[in-house]
Amino acid sequence: GAGVSQSPSNKVTEKGKDVELRCDPISGHTALYWYRQSLGQGLEFLIYFQGNSAPDKSGLPSDRFSAERTGGSVSTLTIQRTQQEDSAVYLCASSSQQASYEQYFGPGTRLTVT
Amino acid sequence: DQQVKQNSPSLSVQEGRISILNCDYTNSMFDYFLWYKKYPAEGPTFLISISSIKDKNEDGRFTVFLNKSAKHLSLHIVPSQPGDSAVYFCAANDGGSTLGRLYFGRGTQLTVWP
Numbered sequence: 109g110a111g112v113s114q115s116p117s118n119k120v121t122e123k124g125k126d127v128e129l130r131c132d133p134i135s136g137h138t139a140l141y142w143y144r145q146s147l148g149q150g151l152e153f154l155i156y157f158q159g160n161s162a163p164d165k166s167g168l169p170s171d172r173f174s175a176e177r178t179g180g181s182v183s184t185l186t187i188q189r190t191q192q193e194d195s196a197v198y199l200c201a202s203s204s205q206q207a208s209y210e211q212y213f214g215p216g217t218r219l220t221v222t
Numbered sequence: 223d224q225q226v227k228q229n230s231p232s233l234s235v236q237e238g239r240i241s242i243l244n245c246d247y248t249n250s251m252f253d254y255f256l257w258y259k260k261y262p263a264e265g266p267t268f269l270i271s272i273s274s275i276k277d278k279n280e281d282g283r284f285t286v287f288l289n290k291s292a293k294h295l296s297l298h299i300v301p302s303q304p305g306d307s308a309v310y311f312c313a314a315n316d317g318g319s320t321l322g323r324l325y326f327g328r329g330t331q332l333t334v335w336p
Binding site: 112139141143148149150151152153156158164167199201203209210211212213214215216 | 224226228254256258263264265266267268271311313315322323324325326327328329
């Protein structure tokens with residue numbers, strides 16, 4: 109079956125521009141997560157959606173970052189006024205209610221801010 | 223503040239030998255631990271997990287050991303194969319209000335040579 113997909117796979121943008129990253133989770137998975145991995149670092153939690161509950165936004169590094177999940181499926185992570193320190197691989201994951209610890213990751217979007 | 227630590231950035235092992243990857247954590251509330259494997263340009267894939275009520279979990283060539291008193295876990299791969307060469311991430315969850323959110327280490331690059 110189809111796994112988690114993300115688009116674009118690569119994005120190069122100029123400092124100060126806005127970017128949108130998309131995630132399509134595995135069908136039927138109720139939980140969706142965004143992480144990012146900066147060079148030489150582990151995965152850093154950003155935001156978590158679970159069903160119809162309010163999202164856990166505690167990992168978002170600044171108010172330039174926002175995310176939404178429409179219809180309980182597709183999610184978009186938006187970064188406004190991008191900065192060079194936003195350069196990273198942004199990873200999306202999804203999981204089922206029954207096994208929420210085991211998260212399935214997409215291939216990521218590599219964002220480069222010049 | 224890194225709550226999950228992988229102090230060895232790299233490990234090199236000969237094919238057929240045992241690979242031992244180590245992970246330490248600081249948060250005593252963590253109650254579920256996972257190992258993920260990541261190939262270049264791909265998202266992490268779930269490998270094996272262990273609940274805090276156990277001290278060992280085995281799946282084929284992979285065994286995870288948990289020492290709660292030492293806040294330490296390890297992943298054993300035996301026998302190691304060249305296809306095991308990847309970055310291995312240790313992750314943990316505290317099962318609290320952010321059910322499903324994972325805390326990751328920085329990863330260990332395993333290289334298995336013929």
